[in-house]
Amino acid sequence: MANYLARVELHKATSDDYEILHEAMRKRGFARFIFSAQNKKYRLPTGTYVASGSSWTLQQAYDFAVAGAADTGKSSWVIVVDWQNGQFSLEEVK
Numbered sequence: 001m002a003n004y005l006a007r008v009e010l011h012k013a014t015s016d017d018y019e020i021l022h023e024a025m026r027k028r029g030f031a032r033f034i035f036s037a038q039n040k041k042y043r044l045p046t047g048t049y050v051a052s053g054s055s056w057t058l059q060q061a062y063d064f065a066v067a068g069a070a071d072t073g074k075s076s077w078v079i080v081v082d083w084q085n086g087q088f089s090l091e092e093v094k
Contacts, residue, residue: 005080043093
């Protein structure tokens, strides 16, 4: 199983455009949260998503992220990486 991190930057976007993006990415299996080793939940920066334990290929994860961005009607930049471990400093969600 793979873990993917996707970063989507919408061009000339409003907060409403990012709300559309968040929902589009959620429907495709991406989350806006990450969990620590202690199972604490953390919010990712705007436009950043994870798909953990996925059976997708990297190409499929990228295609899903591009499709999510396209749902906003905005031009965008998209990057998707396959990752195993990471370190972060984020806001904990309580």
